[in-house]
Amino acid sequence: MDEFNCLTVRARPGESETDFAARLCRFWTHMLRSRPDEFAKVYAETTKFETGEGRLTRQYLVADDAVEAVTQEMAAAGVEHAPVDRYDVYTKYEATPPHWMQIEH
Numbered sequence: 001m002d003e004f005n006c007l008t009v010r011a012r013p014g015e016s017e018t019d020f021a022a023r024l025c026r027f028w029t030h031m032l033r034s035r036p037d038e039f040a041k042v043y044a045e046t047t048k049f050e051t052g053e054g055r056l057t058r059q060y061l062v063a064d065d066a067v068e069a070v071t072q073e074m075a076a077a078g079v080e081h082a083p084v085d086r087y088d089v090y091t092k093y094e095a096t097p098p099h100w101m102q103i104e105h
Helices: 019-036 064-078
Strands: 004-010 044-048 050-052 055-063 100-102
Touching: 004 064, 019 055, 019 064, 055 064
Parallel strands: none
Antiparallel strands: 004 055, 044 055, 044 100, 050 055
């Protein structure tokens, strides 16, 4: 059974939802073009932005063996994320609508 880690990305303080969404779109486009094997291991994303610690957030389910590469690319792109708990795993059966949407590859 496939298991995934939850990766929570954070907007910059005061960043609008529109700007944050555009920045994430640019980041994931970069991943698709430069790291397609790792991008293919990003299984799902939440359907809505949430708020945590006064900032917008969005969550992604990422295969354990791709977490390091994805977070390294995020650091290089200036995309902040919460620490990833590698022992807190999810299955694809937990990433269901209406809260999650599967990413097409």
